[in-house]
Amino acid sequence: AQPGAAEPVPAPMRDLVWGKLNFLHTTDTHGWHGGHLQEPQYSADWGDYVSFAQHMRARAHKDGVDLLLVDTGDRVEGNGLYDASTPKGKYYYDIYRQQDVDIICTGNHELYVASTADGEHLYTVPNFKTNYIASNLDYIDPRSGERMPMAQRYRKFQTKNQKLDIVAFGFLFDFIGNANNTVVQPVKETVKEQWFQEAIMEETDVFVVIGHVGVRMPEFQIIFRAIRKQNPLTPIVFFGGHVHIRDAVAYDARSFAVASGRYFETIGWMSVDGELERAARSEDARPSFHRRYIDNNLSGLHHHTGLNATTFPTEHGRNVSAMITSSRTALDLDYAFGCAPKTLWMSRSPYPGKDSIYSWIETEVLPDVAVNPDRRHLPRLAIVNTGAIRFDIFQGPFTRDTTYIVSPFLSTMAYLPDVPYAMARKVIKLLNNAGKIASSSSAPPDNRFMANPEQLAVNESIIITVNEEGVASDDDAADLTGDPAPQKPLGEGTNADQRPPRLTEGYTTRDDIGTDGDDTVHLPVNFYVVPNCIQAEVGFPSDGEPETVDLVFMDFITPWVLMALSFLGGEYGREEVQLYVDGTFTELMAGWIEKNWPKRC
Ligand SMILES: Nc1ccn([C@@H]2O[C@H](COP(=O)(O)O)[C@@H](O)[C@H]2O)c(=O)n1
Secondary structure, eight states: OOTTOOOOOOOOBOOOOOOSEEEEEEOOOTTOTTOOTTOGGGOOOHHHHHHHHHHHHHHHHHHTOEEEEEEOSOOSSSSHHHHTSSSTTTTHHHHHTTSOOSEEOOOGGGTSSHHHHHHIIIIIHHHHGGGBBOTTEEEEOTTTOOEEESSBSEEEEEOTTTOOEEEEEEEEOOOOOOOTTEEEOOHHHHTTSHHHHHHTTSOOSEEEEEEESOTTSHHHHHHHHHHHHHOTTSOEEEEEOSSOSEEEEOSSTTEEEEEEOSTTSEEEEEEEESOOSGGGOOSSOOOEEEEEEEESOHHHHHHHHTOOTTTSOOHHHHHHHHHHHHHHHHTTTTOEEEEESSOBBSSSSOSSSTTBHHHHIIIIIHHHHOOOTTTTTSOEEEEEEGGGOOSOBOSEEEEHHHHHHHOOOOOEEEEEEEEEHHHHTTHHHHHHSSSOSOOSTTSOSOGGGGSOHHHHTOSSOBOOOBOTTSOBOHHHHHHHHTOOOSSOOTTTTSSTTOOOOOOOBOOOOOOSSOSOOBSBOOBOOOBOOOOSEEEEEESOOSSSOOSEEEEEEEGGGHHHHHHHHHHTTOOOOGGGOEEEEEEEHHHHHHHHHHHHSOSOO
């Protein structure tokens, strides 16, 4: 862990179940390779993961089984370690490559900005050579204009110890927001390609499909059906991401899919057991699958390796932690812009509400920063999509690192001048409806893409009732213990003297397999659904309604705003959208904090 990172608190643990073929999975790490310095349950860093993987590989070798490491993209954007340097990623590429990842693919965040895709092509693809797979992604060389696969389309290899044949693919969901130096082929087209049809006819023991794709998204279903059609008995395992949640689902009795969360909070574990060699395959022989969501903290990593603070760190792991420390220092990530007077939550607290980060943006930040010097006298509606805010703000120092953690994007505030108020006021309602504003082929994707991916997976707020003794209500307790018994203290029976241990708050995952996936037994936390967008009225007359307003919005949501206006009878084109205020939203927010919050805590 990094110097100053919160010490993990011991908690009741569930062990890993090993099989013949085992996997460790990271996804959507978004630059958090230094770990969560303020959160004890996720405070291990990439160096600790390097040590962990070394020990786990050694155990696999000793037991004659195999372990593969998988990463399913969105490694960038979301933390100072990647975002704070010029150019972005100056330190990240060398840190990330220290882990021996066996199968790796691209996420949408590697592609939003052309220079990020260039970085992927120039550094990560060569760093991982034949381990990098790009089944449906091409890169366009900026000099020659030549279009080429970002990496090989698939990979066939043998595992180290059992010599199992593996055919692996690496997909990205049907993303359309990429910069123009890459081409994402829709998955339904890719599976029709000759190379894919030939690849799925290869003799193999197991298919491994990794993808920056939610495990319940249609893209994985398409791939599953295509492979299964030709291979009725072959085990197929899927590793997904993008939706930022822990999840597991079996598509049939011989397939299994796992998603391993976000922000390097989780290291996913999957094991496959049974007769895996194709020579032993039969209608009756079925593989078994296990999943575990490992909290990324040192006490858990010690537990799973049977080691301790002295014996756990390897030389390589220590060196990687040191690389991270010196990069964080060079980037001055601990520089504090101000002191957050209280914790502001994205989804743990209701919106609107006094502890909601969105209410803070709406009522305090926007009125101050949504100001165009030449139009400050004109009323405006300022709209921010909730997906633009990526993490909670904890009470205490708000640092350079926190800035990118909360708001990593380069989005600016755009506007349309003098929109009739009668029309402009209805836009927010349309943006916050579920589904698409219009169903035409040129319409932007589902409105919920303006919100955070975590919100995609949940339709209703999940509110946990816990009394002062830390006891959850019947249902919640049953969820935690897997036991529908009446109310009982959380964690009862997990220690020798039957006193309930103090549980920390964290993930209490319910997936298709059950409620025992998390490696750490936690107290549940609330999850409130928030709208796709929030809106502030700024500079409005004290009485009466304005005739027209400036409609100000994050440039990222331009397609949705134009579609909403068109639906309301206002035809505005992209060329009419102008920059409202200089600087990125991130810079505006950091500037507000510097001006309004106390400098020191
Ligand atoms: N400029 C941007 C880019 C993205 N977003 C939000 O992020 C979501 C995608 O996040 P993933 O980590 O899943 O790729 C997207 O749906 C937007 O909500 C944004 O606000 N501004």
